[in-house]
Amino acid sequence: MSEELRKYVSQAEDSMRKAMSHLEAELVKIRAGKATPQMFDGLVVDYYGSPTPIQQVGNISVADSRTITIQPWEKNMIQPIERAIIGANLGVTPQNDGVMIRIFLPPLTEERRKEIVKRVHVEAEHSRIAIRNIRRDAIEQIKKLKKDGLSEDLAVDAEAEVQKLTDAHIAQVEKHVQAKEKEVMSI
Numbered sequence: 001m002s003e004e005l006r007k008y009v010s011q012a013e014d015s016m017r018k019a020m021s022h023l024e025a026e027l028v029k030i031r032a033g034k035a036t037p038q039m040f041d042g043l044v045v046d047y048y049g050s051p052t053p054i055q056q057v058g059n060i061s062v063a064d065s066r067t068i069t070i071q072p073w074e075k076n077m078i079q080p081i082e083r084a085i086i087g088a089n090l091g092v093t094p095q096n097d098g099v100m101i102r103i104f105l106p107p108l109t110e111e112r113r114k115e116i117v118k119r120v121h122v123e124a125e126h127s128r129i130a131i132r133n134i135r136r137d138a139i140e141q142i143k144k145l146k147k148d149g150l151s152e153d154l155a156v157d158a159e160a161e162v163q164k165l166t167d168a169h170i171a172q173v174e175k176h177v178q179a180k181e182k183e184v185m186s187i
Contacts, residue, residue: 002145002150002154004145005142005145005150005154005155005158008138008141008142008145008158008162009138009158009161009162009165011138012134012135012137012138012162012165013165015134016131016134016165016166016169017169019127019130019131019134019169020127020169020172020173020176022127022130023123023124023126023127023173023176024176025041026123027120027123027176027180028041029041029042030116030119030120030123030180030184034065034066034105035062035063035064035065035066035067035068035103035105036062036068037055037060037061037062037068039068039090040054040055040060040070040085041055043084043085043088044084045057045077045080045081045084046080046083046084047077047080054070054081054084057072057073057074057077057080057081058070058071058072058073058077058081059071059073063102066104066105066106066107067102067103067104067105068102068103068105069100069101069102069103070094070100070101070103071099071100072100072101075098075099078096078098078100078101079096081094081101082094082096082101085101085103092104092105092106108184113184113185116184117181117184117185120177120180120181120184121177124173124174124176124177127173128170128173131166131169131170131173132166134166135162135163135165135166138162139159139162142155142158142159142162143155
């Protein structure tokens with residue numbers, strides 16, 4: 001396989017890996033009934049006028065399987081943290097005792113579990129689409145090389161390699177979805 005072909009295949013593989021990492025990050029944020037500090041990844045707080053990740057303004061810890069506590073580094077940050085959590089629409093209500101914020105996660109109803117599973121499937125479909133777009137772009141690059149004089153055998157081999165990568169990554173997406181669905185539906 002030529003150097004240029006190998007470059008396109010490895011770029012496709014890297015992009016597919018990034019799509020998988022994004023899916024994993026999104027699935028971690030989806031609440032499955034258990035308290036995890038990762039629920040607050042990506043949540044920003046107004047810290048003296050600048051948006052700051054919540055992890056940088058306080059300590060987030062899990063008290064038990066249904067309770068998360070946030071201990072701000074500064075007491076005057078309790079209100080902004082509380083507003084950020086409410087504004088993020090995570091489906092939880094923070095409780096402020098003047099020293100720390102407690103978040104009690106209500107048990108999930110069957111209806112809510114089904115909504116969460118639908119959201120998991122939507123995230124998975126976004127990843128599948130991204131992976132397929134990466135495959136399409138890589139195959140278009142290979143076809144351009146073929147027009148520029150690349151042998152047909154090498155082009156077919158490279159396209160098969162890209163398809164194999166695509167199939168492997170889509171199978172990984174399915175595995176992640178099944179695991180998350182099982183986690184959400186277990187009581």
